[in-house]
Amino acid sequence: MKLKNIKGLVGILSFICLALSACDKINNPIISKGNNVGIPSSGLTRVTSTNDDDLLKVLVEDFTGHLCTNCPAAGAQCEALVNSTNGNQVVLLQNNVSSLAKAVPKGYYPGLPDTAYCNDFIALADSEWDNVFIDGTANGMPATMVDRLYFNGTPYSPNVYSKENVSVPFDSLIGTSPTAKIHIADSMYAPPVSTLSMSITATLIAPVAGVKYYLVVGLVEDSIYDWQDSVSHNIQYYLKRMTFRTAINDGGHGWGDTLSAGASPQTKHYTYANTAAFRYNSAVVSVPPKVPARLWNMAHMYVIAFVYQVTGGQHNYVVLQAQKLHI
Amino acid sequence: MKISVSNILGVLAICVAAISNVNSQILNGPGQLHGSVEIDAQYYKPDSAIGAPKVPEKMGLNSFAQLDYTNGRISAGIRYEAYEDALQGYDSRYNGNGIANKYIKYADSTMSITVGNFYEQFGSGMVLRSYWNYSLGIDNSIDGVRLLYNPYKGIYIKGLIGHQRYYWAEGAGIVRGADAEIHLNELIPNWDQHKTGIILGGSFVSKYQVADDPTYNLPANVAAGAGRLTITNGGFSLYSEYSYKANDPSAINNYLYNPGQGIITKLSYAQKGLSIELTGERIDNMDFKSDRAAIKNDLDINYLPALPRDETYALMAFYPYATQPTGEMGFDGEMRYTLPKGSLLGGHYGTDIDVEYSAINALDTTNLNDLTTTRQGYTASFLGIGKPTYFDNLTIEVKHKFSPKFRMIVQYCNEVYNKDIIQQETGFATVHADIGVFDGYYRLSEKHTLHFELQELYTKQDQGSWAYALAEYNFGSDWFVGALDEYNYGNSIAAQQIHYFTLTGGYTHNALRISVGYGKTRAGILCVGGVCRQIPAADGFTLSITNSF
Helix, strand or coil, X not given: CCCCCHHHHHHHHHHHHHHHCCCCCXXXXXXXXXXXXXXXXXXXXXXXECCCCCCCCEEEEEEECCCCCCHHHHHHHHHHHHCCCCHHHEEEEEEECCHHHCCCCCCCCXXXXXXXXXXXXXXXXXXXXXXXXXXXXXXXXXXEEECCCCCCCCCCCCCCECHHHCHHHHHHHCCCCCCEEEEEEEEECCCCCCEEEEEEEEEECCCCCCCEEEEEEEEEECCEEEEEECCCCEEEEEEECCEEEEECCHHHCCCCEEECCCCCCEEEEEEEECCCCEECCCCCCCCCCCCCCCCEEHHHEEXXXXXXXXXXXXXXXXXXXXXXXXX | CCCCHHHHHHHHHHHHHHHHHHCCCCCCCCCEEEEEEEEEEEECCCECCCCECCCCCCEEEEEEEEEEEEECCEEEEEEEEEECCCCCCCCHHHCEEEEEEEEEEEECCCEEEEEEEXXXXXXXXXXXXXXXXCCCCEECCEEEEEEEEEEECCEEEEEEEEEEEECCEEEEEEEEEEXXXXXXXXXXXXXXXXXXXXXXXXXXXXXXXXXXXXXXXXCCEEEEEEEEEEEEECCEEEEEEEEEECCCCCCCCCCCCCCEEEEEEEEEEEECCEEEEEEEEEEEXXXXXXXXXXXXXXXXXXXXXXXXXXCCCCCCCCCCCCCCCCEEEEEEEEEEXXXXXCCCCCCCCCEEEEEEEEEEEEEEEEECCCCCCCCCCEEEEEEEEEEEEXXXXXXXXXXXXXXXXXXXXXXXXXXXXXXXXXCCCCCCCEEEEEEEEEEEEEEEECCEEEEEEEEEEEECCCCCCEEEEEEEEEECCCEXXXXXXXXXXXXXXXXHCCEEEEEEEEEEECCEEEEEEEEEECCEEEEECCEEEEECCEEEEEEEEEEEC
């Protein structure tokens, strides 16, 4: 097959040029947050709420630890899912668990700064989920779960997907209809009171008799820079996405509040305050961070909530719906 | 995506049969089948003294088999890989097995079309280079379509589009590229008689990835372009390439929006017995990946050549240089000279002398403190040389043949190595080292050769000084046995003054090579062309088998 004349060559070149002319020049890198840009000057509350409650959102949990050398790779896989075409249907949690997430004493690693790996991101709920689902200390990490679906029935990790398979169960879920809805409305008082209050409305769609349903509500902080061990080196400023900080209900435990097995909307109100840890800095995340990793930057916080069922057997703990809202 | 071998071969067979029935000029007889195979296995013993971890599966195996079929204008091939599990130091995302590479190509005198996986390079690779390096565990092949077109003598055009291989999946981004090269001496009538040769080239590459971030306005399409010039005249040769990349915020550059630039210029002269090569390079924010969240060597679209040469001697390669895509300014000069045979210093057989000097520094930058606004990050003086020094190396090598039975290579190197920057460690600062190598070959008889090496690395930093000794005996033209020892005698911690002793043996015949080994390997880094992989400490048996046909 040959082009007979120069016109064919011009045609091919034109096609190539058109196809490759794509280049986006960005003049305003930072997305304007509108009312969320800075601390409310009047000191009054600022209220926001979710508006996509009918969309099925999948809970993707990345069990990780700052001493886990292969965990950045799993984090990258989850990040890819968040950045994918259906990323708006992902509620990502990074749960710090096991001995690989434990904080070490100051100066523990010779050759590194004294403060390397001294921060502890393990929440009470993280440890409880680890005991039931992962057992990271015994089985190693990383480990990921998608809606806590039952995977292969191995004795210690019945709900665990290997990190490279995260997209497989996710893709199978996103086209399905949700069996629950979650609406979040939150408000935050400006410092120094710094009390967070929120309303969570959960609606079960066609609940099944005999099945128990629970609502878990928590706080997640995005974009924390802190130490991470990677395959080839220690990273001083590793970007941690969507780190689970604490459960808000159930006294900080990971099993949530009971929902009635009915189809009517059920609204629960919660408040949470942690004056010692709360900070607020809405500047874009940078290195070194404006707010140290051990403190909670409320400007990057999300309220997350998910509904799960307890049935016994293979569908135990399966998450039916998840939701998140930036504070 | 994993595809069964039988499916692939079935498709290939159908295609070949269909084409052969359509046009007998495309195929030519039964065709030819070529291939290669390699198996590397290691049994791991935990050894806390050297930091060799306990490996749960106790054994790792990397392997591949490549088959290429050619018949007239049609060629096709597949590569099957198995990592059961991947050897320590290789990314565990390779674990598993499947068809890693498959392609079908049609090529005639003016055009070539490839569908499937292919490798390609534009110019020096600064805007596009996809390649496979088995020892590094790198395979960023493009799975898509490539067109090569030679519409007229002296004009060569390439176009491609596809996704990159990402372990057993594909990267998130789509890569598109085009390249054109004009050989003036072929294009212009009567220029083929000119002593001066001129080649002009230009490339354009862009990637697309969904941009959906709550904090940043990310560019979904990012483009890079390059222009290059090659001039040759007699023994002189000049190659220069400039590349530019538009805003490409990514995990590597901390999501900065400044453009990237790269320039490399190489001037060389060669005549019998003498060659001189001078290279200057400036890299500024030229990491280019098809997934902005990718890290390390994952999903590289381009390749930034390293100035220093790759070393083969163990202690010479102890502190290898890794190209810094975020920014570097470097120079390399090398001169090779052969002292003539029969001269006083050249001796009866002549003597080869090679002197090379490399110096690489940071860019001279000024911080803009604009991370909350335009996020350009910094400005960099184009010709400025900043601090710190990344790498500084003077190497002198002398090769001399004393007699038909004995030849020798002697090397000396003085090196300054910023380990914090190059290996992204902290707390190691800069290593100053002097390295010496004595490498000798003695032919005992027609089929028996003795090879020995003595090496010394002297430094007061890092792990301290090392000594290395190797003895290898080749006999029967096909067999070899050897022993080597690396000794960290200069380590400030007595318990870490360890001997890394290894025994090796093997058989080679034509393309077949089988080698086995047993012993300890120290932790280190393997670099090829500025791209590196960590090698963990290990203790145990190794087996390697390679063959091609």
